[in-house]
Amino acid sequence: MTTAEPVLTVRGLSARAGGQQVVEHVDLDVAATGVTALLGRNGVGKTSTIKAIMGLVERTGEVTLAGKRIDGLEPHRVARLGVGYVPEDREVFSALTVTENLRIAERPGVEHRYDLVYEVFPELKERGGQAAGTLSGGQQQMVALGRVLINDNAVLLIDEPTKGLSPRLVQEVGRVLATAAEVAPVLLVEQNLKVVRDLARDVVVLTGGRSVHHGDAREFLEDDRLTQRFLGVHGGEGESA
Numbered sequence: 001m002t003t004a005e006p007v008l009t010v011r012g013l014s015a016r017a018g019g020q021q022v023v024e025h026v027d028l029d030v031a032a033t034g035v036t037a038l039l040g041r042n043g044v045g046k047t048s049t050i051k052a053i054m055g056l057v058e059r060t061g062e063v064t065l066a067g068k069r070i071d072g073l074e075p076h077r078v079a080r081l082g083v084g085y086v087p088e089d090r091e092v093f094s095a096l097t098v099t100e101n102l103r104i105a106e107r108p109g110v111e112h113r114y115d116l117v118y119e120v121f122p123e124l125k126e127r128g129g130q131a132a133g134t135l136s137g138g139q140q141q142m143v144a145l146g147r148v149l150i151n152d153n154a155v156l157l158i159d160e161p162t163k164g165l166s167p168r169l170v171q172e173v174g175r176v177l178a179t180a181a182e183v184a185p186v187l188l189v190e191q192n193l194k195v196v197r198d199l200a201r202d203v204v205v206l207t208g209g210r211s212v213h214h215g216d217a218r219e220f221l222e223d224d225r226l227t228q229r230f231l232g233v234h235g236g237e238g239e240s241a
């Protein structure tokens, strides 16, 4: 566990989607450095929690970024304050080229780190003129991650970046996430427990829209009783929860 103040704190966050309560009074802290994993079975509200932090769904509760309340702000204001968001379904602009997808993500008033992005993803430079819609799923994920790495963010919210990728690409994305975590703290929704084990220092676990466990990632993953109860798997299994 880190001793520094968390970069992002969430207190009593509740959210509705499709007329239902999908997040109920969630408390969580995102450590000032490294990766905090947000875990839980399918449908427990991980994506909705991240969307609620961004202001993308109707919500109540307190969200604080580096000591400043952001829960009253619209999503573009939250993003402008340095909350980088990589949604679950990647959401690249299919008709735009790779370079255009990166340019459109540039936030005004901050340095744009193309050097870092092209160092981490040389392929994005090579394929700069290609329409993003013609890329593979793995390459589109690289574009989505590249778009948040371009800006100097205070925190990154990354939702299931390895979903549907081959084992080789999962490894590749894991390497990129490790680099991302060196430049900004990350809240990571991830079903692949090997990726969690390799990257995360802290975990927050949700069940039924509520946060039910916070703690050290390694201790959680090594506790079969906890992983069985909250994820339905042995922590040692390493693959999907």
Ligand SMILES: Nc1ncnc2c1ncn2[C@@H]1O[C@H](COP(=O)(O)OP(=O)(O)OP(=O)(O)O)[C@@H](O)[C@H]1O
Pocket: 017, 018, 019, 020, 022, 040, 041, 042, 043, 044, 045, 046, 047, 048, 049
């Ligand atoms: N727009 C919506 N309309 C209706 N129900 C929704 C909507 N968005 C989310 N839900 C429901 O809210 C619950 C939480 O969904 P959410 O996607 O946040 O969970 P999750 O933990 O991220 O799941 P997964 O691991 O499957 O991505 C689910 O029961 C889901 O069906």
